[in-house]
Amino acid sequence: MRRDSCSTRGGFIPGNRELANLNSPRPTAEAKPARDYGEPMMAHVNPILPDDTVTGRSLLAVVAIMSFLAALTVGAVEIVHVAAQEWRTDVVREATIQVRPMPGRDLDADARKAAEIAQAAPGVVEARVFTKEETERLLEPWLGTGADLAALPIPHLVQVKLAASATPDFDRLRRTLSDSVPNATLDDHRGFSSRLAAISDTVALTGLALLALVLAATVLSVSFATRGAVAANRAVVEVLHFVGARDSFVARIFARHFLTLGLQGGLIGGAMAAALFGLARLLSNVLGSFPRSGDAASFLGHFALNARGFLWIAAIAAAMALVTALASRITVHRTLRAID
């Protein structure tokens, strides 16, 4: 395709005819006039910012490590939260009556009496005196096997199972009990439950504080790296401004690099944390499948991350990528305003 005059846009570029009138046009331009330039694959192949000058491997490592720590924190908080919740629902569905030995009273009769009274209270499903064997088993960790409990002044325990819906009037039950069985005390587990709640809340708050620290460290590292990248590309940034680039355009091309890096780092860190929790879960499943390993398994079972926990990890990894891009973008804007 040969064009007589390069007037595709009513251009100022003199056409070939005028060109021929020039005294001595460039031989290169004359040798191959008006080539068909739709043909060569003309495209922007190079990014505006040279790739290797913007983000480095060490920053990728920092973001990956930070994402790992953040994901670990979120996973741990979730595990503790879920476990505490489970324990609390178990624990508040129960109450215990302790009947202490008292000179001149029949301990067994007192325990039975207390159970009867409790059984009669509204909201109580079942009240049962712990058998001698059960009590022995409870005390085994402290006293060892084969201890003669009969010789010791061990209190009797009455386990009171509560209805899921209605909470019984503990104060009234406590009064009725003390009227007829003065050596009985009722423990409604509320103290334990609120302590569990406090522990769970403390863990969550600590987790939040850790997350805040990790985020702050990430933002600081990214800002620092961004300032370095802008400084390294100062000549490029200057030329971009000269040809009419807005700050937002320049910030965007930097932030694009950092978003990529943030995504990579978040993915690596998040995947590492997820793998770790997955391994723990697998381990607890395997342990749980062995007979007579009940205690270890139930303990580990509580510490296996659930699906929601894994979603949290994915969310935190994505958040790290966003934070990285945002921090660099804001830093570029600030740096640009500072350099001229």
Added chain:
Amino acid sequence: MVRFENVGLRYGTGPEVLKDLTFSIEPHSFQFLTGPSGAGKTSLLRLLFLSLRPTRGLITLFQHDATRLRRSEIAALRRRIGIVFQDFRLLDHLTTYENVALPLRVAERDEASYRSEVVELLQWVGLGERLHALPPVLSGGEKQRAAIARALISRPELLLADEPTGNVDPALARRLLRLLVELKKSGTSVLIATHDVALMDQYDAPRLVLDEGRLYSGQ
């Protein structure tokens, strides 16, 4: 379109390099800016290009007070101005094609819409064979032509050129001058800083003469 009133410029605490400049650039005009080396030609172009602020006086650029522009306005005004730097300022990691297309890329235009324009212009300045070359392997004159092409590609209303023919042979210099004259005919105001007297003799245009920071209308 541009007015300077009693403009003075000093770098830091140094002496005034430009003193009491009063002149204007009219639409569709073509002017040479000349004067000995160190007279302040580049400094004057930098004032026009908003990369320096005057230490005194008033500059009005496209009806804007140049001393009170926000950063976004500066970017918008620069898109109406093309500049050829004395030291070219090409980006070494971009090809000739990419360097010339940069103003359009930065304006976020779709590449398909300007590809042929860029190639056409590059061919006209004799760089049709060097589209994929990186600036470090271009000769001085080739770099100069790429720099000129980059300033022209967005068809600016005002073109500032700092020694645009400093590195080319007289024949090519005439050819480039011819390009700039065509540009003026198509509606752009052109200001060429040069001390190439032979070049100025090629085209009859007003000359602004700078000497020791003061401006004289020559010719």
